[in-house]
Amino acid sequence: MSVPDATGELEASIWDRRRRWVTLGAVALIFLAAIEALAVTTVMPVVSAALDGESLYAVAFAGTLATSVIGMVASGAASDARGPRSALYVSVALFLVGLIVSGAAVTMHQFLIGRLIQGLGAGGQTVALYVVVARLYPAHLHGRVFAAFAAAWVVPSMIGPFLAGAIADYLDWRWAFLGVAVLTAGAFAMVALRLRGVDLGGGETLQRGVVAVRLILSVVVAAAAVAVGFSADAVPAVGWPIAAAAVVVIGFAIRPLVPRGTLRAVRGLPSVVLMRGMVAGAFFAAEAYIPYLLMERFDFTATLAGIALTFAAFAWAGASALQGRYGERLGNGRIAAISLGLILVALFSVLATAVLGLSPLIVVIGWAFGGGGMGLVYPRLTVLTLAYSDAGNQGFNSSALSISDSGGSAVVIALAGLGVATLGGGADAFWFVFVFAIALVLLSAIPGFRLGHAAERS
Template sequence: MTDVHPVSIWDRERIWVTVGATALIFLGAIEALAVTTVMPVVSEALDGQALFAVAFAGTLATSVIGMVACGAASDVRGPRGALYTAVTLFVAGLVISGFAFTMEQFLIGRLVQGLGAGGQTVALYVVVARLYPPHLHGRIFAVFAAAWVVPSMIGPFLAGAVAEFLDWRWAFLGVAVLTLIAFVTIAARLHGVDLGGGNALSVGRVWLRLLLALVVAVAAVTVGLAADLPPSTGWPTAVVAVLIIGFAVLKLLPRGTLRAARGLPSVVLARGLIAGAFFAAEAYIPYLLMEQFGFSPTWSGVALMLGALAWAGGSALQGRYGEALGNHRIAMTSIALILVALLAVLVTALADASPIVIVVSWGLAGGGMGLIYPRLNVLMLAYSERGNEGFNSSALSISDATGSAMAVALAGLGVATLGGGVHAFPVVYAFCIALVLVAAIPGLRLGHAAEAA
């Protein structure tokens, strides 16, 4: 009788890829969250307060370029080289930032790091497409989601402790060392594995995509910086930048995305709208709790932990029962949970009710995000063919990044226009509710790609 070994993301063929890839995503998330904590210390130490915002916005800009470059490279030559290059850039950026003695040097590191961070995620998605059978995609993306969510609970605390008791530089150099270890783990297993190539893209087409990615990146940063301008200047600047993004992004997304065509275009559009609604709302949860309900900064951050835990739980549920639940049910359940949470926060802010409602509600929102985020990854790969997984993966990541950046910036402009204060919060959450309602349109048009083979 033949000994049959069950196929899973933890079997002998895939365990070290699973471990290494999950570690890379975990460390990328740790760094992204940690830098928010240590940036005030960095800007003071390097006398770079004037470049504080650019250190964040610049990384976003180069990450979009990295997404497109690694997507194209993965489609042409396979994801191995793209992944190796992206990790190298990510580590190099961390080292440059960690050893910087001026804010300009630190900024260069952040720009290089962004190239690697954006490309790394896209390349890992293509590795999943090439190495894992379709029925395991839900499981691996659930693990990836948990690897991103867990750092949201421990990353800021660890970064603060490192900056306070060691040196802020170790918040970058320490992640660089750990990233190299994780990279060796996955590279050793991928060595010699046929990850294939695919479509032969013309040089002109690749350069056009990179140019458009640069335009999208600069416009997205402009929207972000517009939030710091006076409303009379900020709104026209933001509107023009959003229009530029809408025009430039057409060639970087599947045809029919902006009109919510059925299938892959709706998957990509739903990702951007849901990401924008959730992250714009979450950005103002601590502000709301401190300004209106007298929470301390520490406790306002702790209030978000329930949402993070629920996200991890929702991801695990999707990974185990996603096929049984189905795309339509997952999408509508997720959108309903996020919508109920946003409505509860809005009513609480208007009625000055108990802040416990906000904390519990954000758990519902996190659970909704945990259900739908990895499912959209699964659907993206299900709609992909060998040779275009890189393009589709970069499209999903670009929609995520630009949707989040634009929504947060527009919410910030709304708050600035109203002069801040407690009366501005309802506007933010009404805006996010509108985004979720619009997301229901592509949510109903995700289709039923053959996720399980």
């Protein structure tokens, strides 16, 4: 449903007087969520040292990704039933509470509680904003809004790591959370004030049993992923059995949330969804430890460590543009092969530096290859998901892709953290993360060459 415009919907703009504040506020919310997500990667080595929480380093990433799955499912169901307004309000409130708890934490466990709450809010906020766009803007403006959202992610990926590092070095790491909280409150006010009294739909008949089951399963997946992360705080003889049991639980619980045959890498959509989770897990697990490696092994400041991620962000953006222009010509199999090759180059360069003590410039340059690989494959998998979908399953398939992305990343990061803890922690144990990521990328070639073909449109 859209808001009537006096000039006519065909002449409407995302910046017209009826929508400009919603557009500006929504883009700002996406921008700030992206800034925060990228900032954590840079400041976490500082946070874990300040709060004496090195053994729980990985949970700070995995826990947020895990609880975002719950937020996505809950927000989607609430938006369908009552409209996206209440879902957005609750999600932003949870995101703000999480930021404040993390920024004010005096122990690592308090910090992690904040991160778990942030995940609930971040996942729900994104879904609610998408529904707001669908119901407030006419269809011919949707592409422009989502292009603005994409730009709101690209810009933080280029400046976020460096900015967060500078905040940690010259102010205090807490402002990477509290500062975002203040700005998020302002951005939300722009959206909330304009949405008052606007009919955003809702009241649709839902299969409550189906929604309840999906919500319960999402909670199980999130809880099991967090359990894997916290297993790093136990002795290895206890931690690994806990992690193994949790992974088995995730395997059973996630099956109804993704297309049938996903865990068996069935050709077509199931392989698309599976590959997304595998490459996301490998890349983001390794990236979480790159600033840590540079700061522990090579005495980089947080600001300089953030630069390594910035080069990768530029490569990601450039490769995404190339995929959009030449993706059809390259084809799915070739894109999978090129992207996995680039990610492997990045991982081997980081591994060699960690093991052999090579120049840290190799990490900075090498990781840019990984960003390029992700820039090629990430949007291609999204395009393929939509191409394999129809009006009756677009929501389920899009949700499955996001769940695979977040859930896969959460589990891989948690297992990587457990491996590092088992080896005694510290920079000398980081090689495990990169070896684990390499193995996962090699395995992702199985679904990568089973992506199939559909009527893709980049």
